[in-house]
Amino acid sequence: MKLRKLLSLTLAGLISSALLVGCSTASGEDKTIKVGASPTPHAEILEVAKPLLEKEGYKLEIVEFDDYVLPNTSLAEGDLDANFFQHIPYLEEMNSEKDLNLTYTAKVHIEPMGIYSEKHKSLDDIKDGAKIAVPNDATNEARALQLLAKNNIIEVANKDLITAKDITKNTKNVEIVEVDAASVPSTLSDVDFAVINTNYALNVDLNPTKDALAIESSDSPYANILACREDNKDSEKIKALTKALNSDEVKKFIEEKYKGSIVSAF
Structure with a gap:
């Protein structure tokens, strides 16, 4: 009888621990924002957004890509929360060609022609x-x-x-x-x-x-954008990331780092 009670208590403890770990993991994942980006200048700009997001309780994970296809397919498949590497006409072309159903929330910068x-x-x-x-x-x-x-x-x-x-x-x-x-x-x-x-x-x-x-002016359709899926466009994660990328800190970084070769679009 005592053995059965001991086993029951042990099993209950294991289940409780598993649930706690599961909840903790879920909570941690919910506060991680995974973004695909080209190394320069996009990943550099995202690094400036990191501490701003940390203040809001989010961890920014930057995944660098050297091609222009995988960041969009990875986003569409749910492997990323967002990406930052392309302008609007390219996103529209990819949506049409691959039926990706992607959208965007913010214009960040222009590499002006x-x-x-x-x-x-x-x-x-x-x-x-x-x-x-x-x-x-x-x-x-x-x-x-x-x-x-x-x-x-x-x-x-x-x-x-x-x-x-x-x-x-x-x-x-x-x-x-x-x-x-x-x-x-x-x-x-x-x-x-x-x-x-x-x-x-x-x-x-x-x-x-x-x-x-x-x-090209700041209203150019070729501004580089923060892309996301239609189903997460209004999520708290994307709202926080959008705010960070359109912040005074990011604008100042773009002005000082690139000295006019890249200009902010906000």
């Missing part, structure tokens, strides 16, 4: 028949042409992905020279203007906020 020239000091100097170099890949050519349109150099069709064939008005008769994005800076001596991605501009010591005659 700019218009540069070695021959002219202003876009007002553009002459009839001017040559303008742009990247030849789908997304970046569209960005370049939209930036030219925003600065009243051309008019383009109202759609996301456009090429030179989608120019609807060209009163200056500008010639669009399509080249590989990485090669656009090397065309500066041969063309009147060139539309260059920030990373390639930096390679030739050009700073968007200082050297560009025009750059």
Whole structure:
């Protein structure tokens, strides 16, 4: 009888311990935010958000990716709570292509595309028949042409992905020279203007906020975003992460660390 009672007490104790451990684990998991990110600058920016989230009781776990597909599929499959590496048009393209049902909560920063020239000091100097170099890949050519349109150099069709064939008005008769994005800076001596991605501009010591005659604004659809699933968009985790990434601390870090090569979008 005593043995049976002892076994019952032992079993009850084990069950209680297991339940306590289970509750503790569940609680710990609920306070962990797992985010996929590109190493630079996204993971660097997330590191600034870490202490802000710790004050709110959350642990931020950053998972670095070197490709642009896995962060979205991993998020869709529930292996991540969010990701931070892409702009809106890319997210929309992935949603359409892979039926991922992802969304976003915040714009964080822009790696602005700019218009540069070695021959002219202003876009007002553009002459009839001017040559303008742009990247030849789908997304970046569209960005370049939209930036030219925003600065009243051309008019383009109202759609996301456009090429030179989608120019609807060209009163200056500008010639669009399509080249590989990485090669656009090397065309500066041969063309009147060139539309260059920030990373390639930096390679030739050009700073968007200082050297560009025009750059994408903070309302650009190419702002890098915090992506999440539709089913966790309104969770406390994502709300806390969104607040941290749109904080004064993150804005200050972006300004001081990247010195205009990357600008905040909030």
